[in-house]
Amino acid sequence: MTAPPSSPTDVTTDRRYSAADELLRSYRPATDRFFASPSGTLLARGVRAAVRHGPEPLPVRVRSALQAARTDRTPVPVAIGAVPFHVTEPCAVAVPRVMYRAPALAADPAFASVVPPSSAWRGRLRPLPGPEGYASAVEAVLELLRSGELSKVVLARALDVTSDRDLDLPGLLRRLAVSDPAAHVFAVPSGGGRTLLGASPELLVARRGRTVTTVLLAGSRPRGADPRQDAQYAAELRTSDKDRREHTILVDAALEALHPHCTHLDRPPVPRLSATATMWHLATAVTGTLADEHITALALACALHPTPAVCGTPTPAAQRAIRELERFDRGMYTGLVGWEDLHGDGEWALAIRCAEATSRTARLFAGAGIVAGSCPQAETAETGAKFATVLRALGVQP
Numbered sequence: 001m002t003a004p005p006s007s008p009t010d011v012t013t014d015r016r017y018s019a020a021d022e023l024l025r026s027y028r029p030a031t032d033r034f035f036a037s038p039s040g041t042l043l044a045r046g047v048r049a050a051v052r053h054g055p056e057p058l059p060v061r062v063r064s065a066l067q068a069a070r071t072d073r074t075p076v077p078v079a080i081g082a083v084p085f086h087v088t089e090p091c092a093v094a095v096p097r098v099m100y101r102a103p104a105l106a107a108d109p110a111f112a113s114v115v116p117p118s119s120a121w122r123g124r125l126r127p128l129p130g131p132e133g134y135a136s137a138v139e140a141v142l143e144l145l146r147s148g149e150l151s152k153v154v155l156a157r158a159l160d161v162t163s164d165r166d167l168d169l170p171g172l173l174r175r176l177a178v179s180d181p182a183a184h185v186f187a188v189p190s191g192g193g194r195t196l197l198g199a200s201p202e203l204l205v206a207r208r209g210r211t212v213t214t215v216l217l218a219g220s221r222p223r224g225a226d227p228r229q230d231a232q233y234a235a236e237l238r239t240s241d242k243d244r245r246e247h248t249i250l251v252d253a254a255l256e257a258l259h260p261h262c263t264h265l266d267r268p269p270v271p272r273l274s275a276t277a278t279m280w281h282l283a284t285a286v287t288g289t290l291a292d293e294h295i296t297a298l299a300l301a302c303a304l305h306p307t308p309a310v311c312g313t314p315t316p317a318a319q320r321a322i323r324e325l326e327r328f329d330r331g332m333y334t335g336l337v338g339w340e341d342l343h344g345d346g347e348w349a350l351a352i353r354c355a356e357a358t359s360r361t362a363r364l365f366a367g368a369g370i371v372a373g374s375c376p377q378a379e380t381a382e383t384g385a386k387f388a389t390v391l392r393a394l395g396v397q398p
């Protein structure tokens with residue numbers, strides 16, 4: 001295994017690197033930040049400027065860190081990391097000391113040729129809450145929806161995994177990437193000795209110059225156990241009125257949030273089906289032309305966040321319902337993970353299909369959008385299927 005060249009005195013924040021798989025192989029937990037998407041692969045090492053916590057808006061604080069890190073050798077530094085669901089809480093974003101870049105993992109012939117087997121896992125699982133507790137929380141959301149105050153709430157649950165042996169985080173990251181090569185695959189230190197790892201199918205914002213893109217996912221089914229069942233689930237999703245309503249709420253909210261920032265917005269008239277290794281989703285990609293060329297990727301992400309893909313509609317009432325009905329702190333889950341540079345270009349994905357891991361523990365998260373007509377048992381099964389993204393990579397048979 002060849003590690004990318006770096007030394008403790010290295011202060012370069014922009015090195016060209018060609019092999020995406022080599023970046024994945026070089027990932028070291030605790031010191032590194034890894035982010036791979038269909039448009040490229042980043043491996044960041046060390047911290048040159050951390051984004052400070054404070055009263056200023058997050059995009060302003062990230063920009064200050066980027067400006068502080070600018071040097072003659074690195075005229076366009078990049079900040080990379082994760083932002084919690086509550087964006088005013090401390091974030092885990094930093095400008096690294098060294099940044100390696102490569103094209104997309106899927107474009108590297110070496111990628112996926114070496115898949116470390118997950119050794120037989122031994123340990124304990126503790127759901128938070130259990131399936132019955134989650135189903136009754138969904139009932140409580142349905143009751144709130146009947147009051148007419150809300151039209152959608154995304155309700156989540158967690159699953160604590162405790163392993164008898166140390167977790168192999170680089171192996172977990174590789175298995176996530178191999179299972180979902182089209183996803184946004186990430187591993188970033190998220191504070192308190194934890195690492196946030198996952199494979200998110202949902203791009204909240206990509207900004208390149210004046211072009212902004214968001215890929216909106218809402219409405220889901222698990223993948224089937226065989227091709228016939230898989231096709232049946234996909235067909236069910238395509239024709240489900242409840243899922244189409246759940247999806248429309250998200251698209252309408254995103255268009256409303258982007259409208260003031262764009263001279264032009266393009267959206268397909270109907271959602272398409274999009275697949276991950278574990279889930280089918282209804283997906284709509286929206287592209288816009290920015291009116292203000294100075295608005296950054298993160299400022300756009302904050303204008304959209306929290307979308308009805310992770311929170312609900314209307315936002316304040318959905319946030320209240322989440323606070324009252326979920327029994328854990330979301331932390332980074334359903335926040336943002338990604339990068340942005342000093343020009344304001346960047347990619348921020350939703351931190352979903354993820355876990356926060358320590359040496360022997362991982363807290364997995366999964367949520368589902370609840371609208372009128374949702375069935376508590378089906379939403380419980382959907383969140384169970386969403387856990388499988390990380391569970392399979394951990395080698396846990398649920």
Ligand SMILES: C=C(O[C@H]1C=CC=C(C(=O)O)[C@@H]1O)C(=O)O
Pocket residue numbers: 154156202217218219220281308309310352353365366367368369386
């Ligand atoms: C909140 C999650 O998924 C969101 C993203 C896509 C589809 C979703 C749904 O159909 O409910 C969720 O809104 C999660 O995976 O934890």
